[in-house]
Amino acid sequence: xxxxxxxxxxxxxxxxxxxxxxxxxxxxxxxxxxxxxxxxxxxxxxxxxxxxxxxxxxxxxxxxxxxxxxxxxxxxxxxxxxxxxxxxxxxxxxxxxxxxxxxxxxxxxxxxxxxxxxxxxxxxxxxxxxxxxxxxxxxxxxxxxxxxxxxxxxxxxxxxxxx
Numbered sequence: 397x398x399x400x401x402x403x404x405x406x407x408x409x410x411x412x413x414x415x416x417x418x419x420x421x422x423x424x425x426x427x428x429x430x431x432x433x434x435x436x437x438x439x440x441x442x443x444x445x446x447x448x449x450x451x452x453x454x455x456x457x458x459x460x461x462x463x464x465x466x467x468x469x470x471x472x473x474x475x476x477x478x479x480x481x482x483x484x485x486x487x488x489x490x491x492x493x494x495x496x497x498x499x500x501x502x503x504x505x506x507x508x509x510x511x512x513x514x515x516x517x518x519x520x521x522x523x524x525x526x527x528x529x530x531x532x533x534x535x536x537x538x539x540x541x542x543x544x545x546x547x548x549x550x551x552x553x554x555x556x557x558x559x
Contacts, residue, residue, distance in 0.1 A: 419446065423454050423461050430474065437480040438472055440514045441521065445470070448522035451529045466532045469525065479509040484524070492527045496520050 419442075427439060442461060446452055451465045462471040473481040484490065487497055487504025496517055497504040506521065508514050 420454050422456050426456050426461060432474065433477055434480045434509075437508055437511055437514055438474075440511060441472075441480055441482060441508060444514070444518045444521050445525055448525035449529045452525055463525075465529050466536070469528050473505075476507075479507040480514075482506045482508075484528075489531065490524060490527050491531050492523070494520055494524055497524070 423442070427435070427442075430438070432438070438461075442454070445463050446454060449465075452469070453464050455462055455464060457468070458471055460472045460474045463469045468485045470482050470484045470487075473483055482505065484497065484504045484506070486502055487499065488502050490497075490504075494504075496506050498507065499505050506517070506524075508517055
């Protein structure tokens with residue numbers, strides 16, 4: 397069985413791809429204690445995110461579920477009671493146009509107020525997750541391909557200043 401992020405064994409799907417990230421115990425424990433009218437919506441968003449791409453992982457940071465891949469993608473704002481609120485930490489860097497992302501600074505927010513709305517938003521949410529993962533991969537590949545600057549030799553003669 398192949399290993400995914402953090403050395404967790406993940407089964408392969410029939411087409412040979414590694415299946416979506418398993419749910420983390422720490423996050424399951426957090427949800428067991430989470431008392432909020434939007435709990436089902438938040439849990440549905442969690443499932444959509446983790447099922448979107450096998451590179452995505454989850455943990456608890458800032459006392460809330462946070463989704464990661466080579467850095468923080470998004471965290472829930474757990475106190476919101478009118479809607480499920482998911483903050484994309486560096487949402488402005490995610491390539492593409494996403495009508496459900498709100499905000500104009502570095503971060504972006506997606507707000508979902510019902511399971512029906514989540515059904516409509518799920519394709520865009522999963523597209524955002526895949527766009528993030530692909531952007532991270534492309535950024536890493538570009539950094540590796542970039543030629544390193546040569547450092548001047550330590551014994552190189554320094555030019556003398558003219559007087």
